[in-house]
Amino acid sequence: MNEHWPAGKGIPVAVVACPDYMPKNVACALRRAFDLAGGLPALVPPGSRVLVKPNLLQAVPPERAVCTHPAVTGEVVRSLASQGCAVTVADSPGGGTRYTERNMERLYRVCGYAYLPEETGCILNHDCSYREMTFPGGSVCTRFPLIYPYFQADSIVSVSKAKTHVLTLMTGATKNLFGLLPGLEKPLFHSRFPDPAIFSDMLLDLLLAVQPALHIVDAIVAMEGDGPMSGSPRPLGAIVASPSALAADIVLCRLMGIDPALVPYLARASARGLIALDGSGIDIRGDPVSTLSREEFRMPGTYAAGKSGFSIPLAFRIVHRLGKVCQLRPVVDASRCSGCGKCTVACPSHAANLVHGRARIDRRQCIRCYCCHEMCEQGAIRLERGAVGALIHALAGEKRRGE
Numbered sequence: 001m002n003e004h005w006p007a008g009k010g011i012p013v014a015v016v017a018c019p020d021y022m023p024k025n026v027a028c029a030l031r032r033a034f035d036l037a038g039g040l041p042a043l044v045p046p047g048s049r050v051l052v053k054p055n056l057l058q059a060v061p062p063e064r065a066v067c068t069h070p071a072v073t074g075e076v077v078r079s080l081a082s083q084g085c086a087v088t089v090a091d092s093p094g095g096g097t098r099y100t101e102r103n104m105e106r107l108y109r110v111c112g113y114a115y116l117p118e119e120t121g122c123i124l125n126h127d128c129s130y131r132e133m134t135f136p137g138g139s140v141c142t143r144f145p146l147i148y149p150y151f152q153a154d155s156i157v158s159v160s161k162a163k164t165h166v167l168t169l170m171t172g173a174t175k176n177l178f179g180l181l182p183g184l185e186k187p188l189f190h191s192r193f194p195d196p197a198i199f200s201d202m203l204l205d206l207l208l209a210v211q212p213a214l215h216i217v218d219a220i221v222a223m224e225g226d227g228p229m230s231g232s233p234r235p236l237g238a239i240v241a242s243p244s245a246l247a248a249d250i251v252l253c254r255l256m257g258i259d260p261a262l263v264p265y266l267a268r269a270s271a272r273g274l275i276a277l278d279g280s281g282i283d284i285r286g287d288p289v290s291t292l293s294r295e296e297f298r299m300p301g302t303y304a305a306g307k308s309g310f311s312i313p314l315a316f317r318i319v320h321r322l323g324k325v326c327q328l329r330p331v332v333d334a335s336r337c338s339g340c341g342k343c344t345v346a347c348p349s350h351a352a353n354l355v356h357g358r359a360r361i362d363r364r365q366c367i368r369c370y371c372c373h374e375m376c377e378q379g380a381i382r383l384e385r386g387a388v389g390a391l392i393h394a395l396a397g398e399k400r401r402g403e
């Protein structure tokens with residue numbers, strides 16, 4: 001049980017500098033990271049069937065830093081294959097993209113994954129069926145629909161992307177597992193668990209249910225700003241590896257200059273006794289985090305920053321409790337909207353609809369899950385505050401961090 005590390009033993013988290021996606025640099029960094037994290041054969045049984053789970057949120061090219069870079073996934077596959085593992089690479093894209101063979105084919109091609117079978121011997125998954133798994137120990141969720149390759153594997157190796165995130169502040173190892181849910185189940189889960197704390201508990205239940213053997217985070221070029229889709233690429237120059245998703249994410253927070261207590265699922269993990277946020281149970285190995293971290297990392301617009309790190313002034317908190325007035329809301333920029341309809345498919349509350357070939361959002365029905373913003377490839381959905389919310393924010397002295 002990787003999230004229940006034996007008492008008294010620090011959870012190993014490898015942090016290895018890697019300047020770019022040159023294959024030889026990635027191969028060298030990953031070899032070091034595996035050794036520092038405990039050794040690949042000890043973490044993933046040689047000769048086993050392995051599901052490698054990258055972050056393939058959308059069909060966009062690697063340089064956008066939305067998806068796990070194919071150089072990293074490819075090298076992970078090669079390392080596993082070299083110890084006799086049979087590897088399948090599988091993910092389901094974000095909720096606005098239907099999980100179909102045709103869409104997966106396009107995704108592999110655009111994301112730079114199409115060459116992997118020939119060069120590494122892996123299988124790219126095209127089976128878009130799914131099954132339900134039960135997890136009686138779940139605190140808020142005891143049944144998960146999961147993509148079929150999960151059920152055919154002996155071990156899961158997660159290869160995630162380091163990004164800021166409008167809903168969870170950051171995404172790395174833990175949130176990557178949400179992609180094991182097939183396409184349109186994701187917005188349904190957002191609808192079932194709209195509260196950030198309960199959504200976080202669901203994520204933790206999922207982590208405990210599927211228990212990946214190893215987590216690798218592609219933080220060579222991360223994303224800052226309005227991730228996971230509409231942020232900007234930001235070089236971080238690091239690869240992180242650990243048998244624990246939560247430990248990896250806490251170290252990732254340090255690299256990105258984020259207080260782990262502000263990440264809803266890490267805060268819930270701490271409350272549930274799964275990890276200490278101060279890093280006291282973590283054994284960081286490899287290159288010094290201090291030389292790689294980026295304090296000025298730009299946060300998503302959904303989070304407030306005061307002068308001494310993240311803080312929400314009292315006046316704002318009082319008003320915030322009175323309603324949604326201060327929350328960011330999705331606004332469609334009609335001049336950029338292509339009318340593709342992805343946001344309408346992703347919207348769990350049917351607030352987003354196409355009207356005369358352009359997206360329109362009914363604010364009364366919107367639950368602020370931001371799935372539409374996540375799915376829009378055209379950058380046509382901005383997150384903004386209304387006039388009253390913006391005024392209260394100005395009075396409360398809130399600032400976006402790193403701008």
Ligand code: SF4
Binds near residue numbers: 341342375380381
């Ligand atoms: S806002 Fe327009 S371009 Fe963006 S996902 Fe919706 S319909 Fe497509």
Ligand code: SF4
Binds near residue numbers: 349352361367369372
């Ligand atoms: S319109 Fe509102 S409820 Fe619908 S996807 Fe966007 S943020 Fe979520």
